[in-house]
Amino acid sequence: MxxxxxxxxxxxxxxxxFAQDENGIATSKFSTLNWIILIVFLLGTxxxxxxxxxxxxxxxxxxxxxxxxxxxxxxxxxxATKTSVATFIAVPAFIFSMNGNLTYLQMxxxxxxxxxxxxxxxxxxxxxxxIYSPYDFIQKRLGVKTSQLSxxxxxxxxxxxxxxxxxxxxxxxxxxxxxxxxxxxxIIALFAIVWSYIGxxxxxxWTDAIQFVIFxxxxxxxxxxxxxxxxxxxxxxxxxxxxxxxxxxxxxxLDPHKTxxxxxxxxxxxxxxxxxxxxxxxxxxxxxxxxxLKEARKAVAFSVVGVATTWIMAFVxxxxxxxxxxxxxxxxxxxSISAEPDRIFPYYVVNELPNGIxxxxxxAMFAAxxxxxxxxxxxxxxxxxxxxxxxxxxxxxxxxxxxxVKISKIAIIVWGLILALLAYGFSFFQDGGLLxxxxxxxxxxxxxxxxxxxxxxMRKGTFIGILIGAFMAILAIAWxxxxxxxxxxxxxxxxxxxxVTALLLSKIGVDSSKTDLV
Numbered sequence: 259m260x261x262x263x264x265x266x267x268x269x270x271x272x273x274x275x276f277a278q279d280e281n282g283i284a285t286s287k288f289s290t291l292n293w294i295i296l297i298v299f300l301l302g303t304x305x306x307x308x309x310x311x312x313x314x315x316x317x318x319x320x321x322x323x324x325x326x327x328x329x330x331x332x333x334x335x336x337x338a339t340k341t342s343v344a345t346f347i348a349v350p351a352f353i354f355s356m357n358g359n360l361t362y363l364q365m366x367x368x369x370x371x372x373x374x375x376x377x378x379x380x381x382x383x384x385x386x387x388x389i390y391s392p393y394d395f396i397q398k399r400l401g402v403k404t405s406q407l408s409x410x411x412x413x414x415x416x417x418x419x420x421x422x423x424x425x426x427x428x429x430x431x432x433x434x435x436x437x438x439x440x441x442x443x444x445i446i447a448l449f450a451i452v453w454s455y456i457g458x459x460x461x462x463x464w465t466d467a468i469q470f471v472i473f474x475x476x477x478x479x480x481x482x483x484x485x486x487x488x489x490x491x492x493x494x495x496x497x498x499x500x501x502x503x504x505x506x507x508x509x510x511x512l513d514p515h516k517t518x519x520x521x522x523x524x525x526x527x528x529x530x531x532x533x534x535x536x537x538x539x540x541x542x543x544x545x546x547x548x549x550x551l552k553e554a555r556k557a558v559a560f561s562v563v564g565v566a567t568t569w570i571m572a573f574v575x576x577x578x579x580x581x582x583x584x585x586x587x588x589x590x591x592x593x594s595i596s597a598e599p600d601r602i603f604p605y606y607v608v609n610e611l612p613n614g615i616x617x618x619x620x621x622a623m624f625a626a627x628x629x630x631x632x633x634x635x636x637x638x639x640x641x642x643x644x645x646x647x648x649x650x651x652x653x654x655x656x657x658x659x660x661x662x663v664k665i666s667k668i669a670i671i672v673w674g675l676i677l678a679l680l681a682y683g684f685s686f687f688q689d690g691g692l693l694x695x696x697x698x699x700x701x702x703x704x705x706x707x708x709x710x711x712x713x714x715x716m717r718k719g720t721f722i723g724i725l726i727g728a729f730m731a732i733l734a735i736a737w738x739x740x741x742x743x744x745x746x747x748x749x750x751x752x753x754x755x756x757x758v759t760a761l762l763l764s765k766i767g768v769d770s771s772k773t774d775l776v
Contacts, residue, residue, distance in 0.1 A: 292617030299621040329553040335466035337564035353575025364523035366565040372531020399714035415703030421680030450631040451674040476622020484577025498580040526746030537707040539637035705752020719760035727759030
């Protein structure tokens with residue numbers, strides 16, 4: 259433990275000393291006090307993670323916390339996991355952008371409905387089966403081949419979406435230090451790997467709970483200062499925003515090409531959120547850590563309050579619009595923001611907010627980013643080792659649990675490196691901003707996973723039928739992508755294509771009794 263802390267302290271200190279401004283954005287205003295706050299947060303969370311880790315060494319302890327975690331801590335971890343750094347930097351950036359407004363807030367309706375759907379559709383089934391992941395549930399209902407197909411889609415979708423989130427957190431660090439995006443990605447990935455490695459899901463849940471408290475206070479401070487920096491306060495802020503058409507909230511258009519409409523929020527986003535809860539092991543793993551079904555339902559239901567963070571950060575975006583209308587950006591900064599629009603809020607925090615407050619809010623951004631990333635690492639480790647790994651290497655099933663945990667920790671490191679490489683690759687494709695990119699990249703996988711989960715619930719479909727359905731869903735989503743149809747529609751359409759195709763093939767000749775149940 260002491261060696262780990264020493265390495266992290268040395269790394270961060272050297273990083274600070276050699277920071278250079280490569281992006282045209284000044285870093286001098288991020289004072290010594292701010293650095294102290296940020297370093298205390300990062301290293302303090304590491305120490306806390308070591309202190310709260312589960313002392314049991316088995317797989318159940320590492321991946322499910324021994325089913326002994328309180329519901330409120332699990333709920334805060336769920337909120338922290340789903341409230342990625344995209345909420346902190348991409349939502350204000352979207353509002354600040356030329357065509358941005360409040361229509362994104364319609365998506366919070368779906369975020370709430372998706373949680374309710376999960377509580378009453380699949381959560382009970384998961385607890386009754388006593389599983390580690392939704393893919394174990396699929397395996398029991400539809401067989402090994404189908405479960406491996408679902409694991410494959412999960413790993414593709416999760417690595418893509420988490421790569422975007424890692425990039426978002428790295429952009430914050432880049433604005434602070436002026437260092438290259440690549441170096442910042444490596445720094446963030448290191449902390450996420452350490453926190454996941456220390457104690458598995460127990461450490462992740464408790465550190466997530468702490469980080470939730472930090473980033474909710476950070477969001478509130480950001481809103482308070484965004485309003486306070488505008489002469490005339492909230493009223494003047496809203497007047498300026500209204501003059502720029504930023505206060506549009508409802509969009510009743512039936513045009514499927516429009517990204518944020520009420521119908522997208524009610525239907526498309528509900529399926530997206532349901533999928534995040536039900537078939538994305540990054541989130542589902544938390545819901546499976548509670549003592550019983552009743553506790554799990556409370557944890558998932560209470561996590562709906564997380565949408566408040568989205569509303570807060572949307573109004574922070576309104577504040578940025580008003581502030582920079584009164585205090586225009588220089589040409590140099592404007593060019594940098596135009597190239598990477600998600601830098602606007604970190605830039606405002608570092609350059610406009612008082613010392614100490616800016617350090618707290620930057621720490622909040624790190625809390626949101628790393629809490630999502632360390633959750634992904636434990637989920638990917640569990641899925642790859644306990645799922646695919648046990649089939650490729652059958653000896654894992656009879657191996658001593660302590661050895662399997664060690665292998666799972668190695669997997670955490672490997673997945674951390676993969677996510678870092680993906681994040682760097684995504685840094686070259688930010689034209690649409692992180693908010694859109696974060697939803698698009700898992701779109702091909704998660705709709706298919708939702709469809710497979712519903713088929714497992716119905717105990718319908720064969721591997722061949724589901725495989726063909728997945729292929730047809732990919733073609734349908736690719737067509738929607740090419741036609742510019744809103745990415746939120748990809749999730750329900752992908753699910754529907756998989757379900758309909760699998761059921762039709764069962765009716766016309768593929769006998770559902772021939773599934774590969776083992």
